[in-house]
Amino acid sequence: MSNIDLSVIGKKTEPRIFEYTWKDVVLYALGVGATAEELSYVYENAADGLKVLPSFCVVPAIRAFPDVGKNVDWSRMLHGEMTICLARPIPTEGKIIQVGEVTNIFDKGKGAVYHIQITGQTEDGGHLYDVDWVIFYVGAGGFGGDPGPKAEPIDPPHGVVPDFSISYKVAENQAALYRLSGDLNPLHLDPEAAKRGGFDKPILHGLCTYGFATRAIVNGPLQGDVNRLKEFKARFSDPVYPGDTLTTRGWKIDQGYIIQVNTESAVVISNSMAIVD
Amino acid sequence: MSNIDLSVIGKKTEPRIFEYTWKDVVLYALGVGATAEELSYVYENAADGLKVLPSFCVVPAIRAFPDVGKNVDWSRMLHGEMTICLARPIPTEGKIIQVGEVTNIFDKGKGAVYHIQITGQTEDGGHLYDVDWVIFYVGAGGFGGDPGPKAEPIDPPHGVVPDFSISYKVAENQAALYRLSGDLNPLHLDPEAAKRGGFDKPILHGLCTYGFATRAIVNGPLQGDVNRLKEFKARFSDPVYPGDTLTTRGWKIDQGYIIQVNTESAVVISNSMAIVD
Numbered sequence: 001m002s003n004i005d006l007s008v009i010g011k012k013t014e015p016r017i018f019e020y021t022w023k024d025v026v027l028y029a030l031g032v033g034a035t036a037e038e039l040s041y042v043y044e045n046a047a048d049g050l051k052v053l054p055s056f057c058v059v060p061a062i063r064a065f066p067d068v069g070k071n072v073d074w075s076r077m078l079h080g081e082m083t084i085c086l087a088r089p090i091p092t093e094g095k096i097i098q099v100g101e102v103t104n105i106f107d108k109g110k111g112a113v114y115h116i117q118i119t120g121q122t123e124d125g126g127h128l129y130d131v132d133w134v135i136f137y138v139g140a141g142g143f144g145g146d147p148g149p150k151a152e153p154i155d156p157p158h159g160v161v162p163d164f165s166i167s168y169k170v171a172e173n174q175a176a177l178y179r180l181s182g183d184l185n186p187l188h189l190d191p192e193a194a195k196r197g198g199f200d201k202p203i204l205h206g207l208c209t210y211g212f213a214t215r216a217i218v219n220g221p222l223q224g225d226v227n228r229l230k231e232f233k234a235r236f237s238d239p240v241y242p243g244d245t246l247t248t249r250g251w252k253i254d255q256g257y258i259i260q261v262n263t264e265s266a267v268v269i270s271n272s273m274a275i276v277d
Numbered sequence: 278m279s280n281i282d283l284s285v286i287g288k289k290t291e292p293r294i295f296e297y298t299w300k301d302v303v304l305y306a307l308g309v310g311a312t313a314e315e316l317s318y319v320y321e322n323a324a325d326g327l328k329v330l331p332s333f334c335v336v337p338a339i340r341a342f343p344d345v346g347k348n349v350d351w352s353r354m355l356h357g358e359m360t361i362c363l364a365r366p367i368p369t370e371g372k373i374i375q376v377g378e379v380t381n382i383f384d385k386g387k388g389a390v391y392h393i394q395i396t397g398q399t400e401d402g403g404h405l406y407d408v409d410w411v412i413f414y415v416g417a418g419g420f421g422g423d424p425g426p427k428a429e430p431i432d433p434p435h436g437v438v439p440d441f442s443i444s445y446k447v448a449e450n451q452a453a454l455y456r457l458s459g460d461l462n463p464l465h466l467d468p469e470a471a472k473r474g475g476f477d478k479p480i481l482h483g484l485c486t487y488g489f490a491t492r493a494i495v496n497g498p499l500q501g502d503v504n505r506l507k508e509f510k511a512r513f514s515d516p517v518y519p520g521d522t523l524t525t526r527g528w529k530i531d532q533g534y535i536i537q538v539n540t541e542s543a544v545v546i547s548n549s550m551a552i553v554d
Contacts (some may be wrong), residue, residue, distance in 0.1 A: 023457055027304075036453040036466060036479070036519060043453075043466050171448065176313040176320075180300055189313060189320050202313070242313060 004112050004143045005069030006105060013067075013100040018060035018120075021093045024181070028056050031178035032211025033168050040224065041215075044092075052090040054229045055214035058082070058207050059181050061118040061131040064098035068114060072137070075197065079206045080113070081134035081271075083233040087127040089226065096128060097121045103132075106148030112140040113148065154233075154271045156258050162249035163257065166216040170204060172242045178208040203239040209246060209268055210234055213261050216248035217274050221257065231275035234259065238266040250274065281389050281420045282346030283382060290344075290377040295337035295397075298370045301458070305333050308455035309488025310445050317501065318492075321369075329367040331506045332491035335359070335484050336458050338395040338408040341375035345391060349414070352474065356483045357390070358411035358548075360510040364404040366503065373405060374398045380409075383425030389417040390425065431510075431548045433535050439526035440534065443493040447481060449519045455485040480516040486523060486545055487511055490538050493525035494551050498534065508552035511536065515543040527551065 022044040029041035032053065036042060040051040097120070104115040114135040120128040156162070171177075175188040183205055186193035194202040214232060222228045240246065240263055248269075250257035256276040261269035299321040306318035309330065313319060317328040374397070381392040391412040397405040433439070448454075452465040460482055463470035471479040491509060499505045517523065517540055525546075527534035533553040538546035 026453075027457060030450060030454055030457075034450070034453075036450050039467070042450075043463075044461075045463065045467070047469075173307060173311070173313050173319075176303075176311075177307055177454070180304060180307075184321075186320075186322065190316070190322070192324075 003069075003071055004105060004137075004140060004145065006145065008067055008069045008102045009105060010101065010103070011066065013064060015097045015099055016064045018063055018096045018098060019094070020060070020096075022050055024059065025050060025052050025056060025092055028059055028181045028211070029053055031174070031181050032208055032215055033170065033174065034215060038219070050092045051224070051226045052092055053211065053214055053218065054086050054090065054226055055084060055207075055211045055232070056090055057084055057086070057120060057129045057131055058210070060096050060098060060120060062182050064100040064118045066100035066102050066116060068102060068116070076138040076140070078136045078138060079133065079236055080136045081233070081235045082207065082210055083132040083231065085130045085231045086229060087129060090128060091122070095123050097123065104148065105145060107141050107143055107145030108136075108147060109141045110139070112137040112143065112145070151271065154258055154273050156249070156251050156260050160251060163252045164220040165247060165249045166220045167245050167247040168212055168216065169245045170212070170240065170242055174208060174242045175202060175204050178205050178211075183207065199239065201241065204242055204244075206236040209236070209240045209261065212246045213248045213259065213269055217250065217257070217259065217276075220248075221250060222276060228277040229274060230256075230277055231273075232259075233273050234269045235271040236268070237270040238263075238268045240268050280346075280348055281382060281414075281417060281422065283422065285344055285346045285379045286382060287378065287380070288343065290341060292374045292376055293341045295340055295373045295375060296371070297337070297373075299327055301336065302327060302329050302333060302369055305336055305458045305488070306330055308451070308458050309485055309492055310447065310451065311492060315496070327369045328501070328503045329369055330488065330491055330495065331363050331367065331503055332361060332484075332488045332509070333367055334361055334363070334397060334406045334408055335487070337373050337375060337397060339459050341377040341395045343377035343379050343393060345379060345393075353415040353417070355413045355415060356410065356513055357413045358510070358512045359484065359487055360409040360508065362407045362508045363506060364406060367405060368399070372400050374400065381425065382422060384418050384420055384422030385413075385424060386418045387416070389414040389420065389422070428548065431535055431550050433526070433528050433537050437528060440529045441497040442524060442526045443497045444522050444524040445489055445493065446522045447489070447517065447519055451485060451519045452479060452481050455482050455488075460484065476516065478518065481519055481521075483513040486513070486517045486538065489523045490525045490536065490546055490549075494527065494534070494536070494553075497525075498527060499553060505554040506551060507533075507554060508550075509536075510550050511546045512548040513545070514547040515540075515545045517545050
């Protein structure tokens with residue numbers, strides 16, 4: 001049991017400025033596995049211009065986290081779900097103004113579930129994106145709070161061949177590289193920290209897997225047009241390790257695709273959907 | 278024929294400040310192939326502290342290049358040789374004060390040869406390193422200048438098994454990653470630029486190969502002690518491509534090792550020596 005501070009709900013952070021250059025955009029792309037052949041993600045002077053992967057928005061977003069209350073034990077906070085909603089293309093450089101907010105804390109009995117939203121705007125006030133984190137605080141439920149709505153299952157149609165399937169190998173140094181984009185949790189690099197977290201060895205960042213999946217969706221059905229991805233929601237259902245191969249599959253629905261990501265041995269992103277133009 | 282401006286010789290640049298953090302150190306290490314297992318190069322909180330590869334000094338050095346004269350055609354400037362001399366360990370973060378100088382321009386007939394030296398100091402004036410570039414300016418010889426001294430050959434002893442041999446695979450994205458440490462020449466990423474430069478496809482930065490070799494020397498005979506490498510001189514004798522495997526071999530001599538680096542098909546670093554403690 002932990003003390004859950006419900007008073008943090010609805011309090012917005014002061015606007016925070018995130019300034020970045022094309023190097024941050026390219027470092028992120030390499031961090032989610034972009035290759036030298038994917039010139040438009042890794043080359044600032046690419047013939048058709050540098051393209052920003054839509055999931056890049058998580059890099060600034062992580063810097064605008066709101067206060068989640070005192071005495072929170074971060075080692076028991078697990079990233080459960082992620083949704084990004086893109087209002088317009090992310091610029092290749094400049095300043096993004098962000099506001100963070102704990103929008104809700106639900107009581108799921110075994111754990112508390114924090115819903116956190118980061119909103120990003122351009123300097124002139126244009127809405128760029130909303131990024132929604134769902135974080136499970138293990139063992140912190142039972143505080144008599146609202147259990148919240150039941151998640152609607154999003155499952156691939158049974159026995160139906162996917163409309164696309166793209167596999168990428170995760171390099172052995174992938175987590176070491178991805179973390180330079182800002183998530184320095186030692187769980188993803190330090191074998192001792194991984195053991196303390198209950199893993200045999202360091203695991204890949206959930207958001208790195210999420211970036212691989214975003215790249216697969218853009219490179220596959222969206223044919224490289226980063227601006228066509230409007231929303232991507234994912235649940236992190238199993239850990240990924242550097243060296244794994246990630247296979248992203250999609251089944252066409254009206255608004256986009258039901259998405260599932262697998263390693264050789266597990267479903268690692270489930271209950272997932274991409275909304276596309 | 279080109280105009281060679283001999284008046285640039287001996288003119289020192291104003292001191293230039295290079296400020297960096299552990300992230301630059303780690304980005305460089307990943308850029309020269311360090312893996313997630315080499316925690317002391319890639320993890321800021323490594324148990325025995327973050328170690329700076331001695332060849333990291335080329336990252337600041339490239340920012341302190343002196344004026345080499347007007348109307349120089351950089352597309353005909355080839356990096357021929359590199360020597361680093363380390364006076365003390367490179368800090369994991371901070372400010373380095375550098376001065377650059379064209380120390381000589383020799384007339385080799387077919388080309389002009391520029392010798393460029395960058396000296397680095399700590400903020401309190403402690404001598405950190407000297408970095409010496411030898412650059413061939415193709416087709417710019419015959420200006421009636423000093424031919425300079427003949428290079429002394431440094432060859433491995435014939436038929437003798439090396440004292441160490443370490444192979445590292447160069448990742449397909451290696452040049453895309455290495456260039457984020459500051460050498461943005463499109464020759465190393467853009468297939469069109471590579472063709473204009475006379476190559477079938479983008480080649481690895483010579484200094485990236487140099488970093489792989491430095492890592493091999495430190496990880497091998499120096500058993501991970503970055504402070505034992507005092508000097509490393511290398512000639513770039515053939516291009517390396519992402520995907521190649523680099524084998525660094527060393528033959529013990531009094532002061533250190535004669536070094537040679539091969540790919541599967543060519544000697545890529547020759548006339549090379551490491552001086553060690």
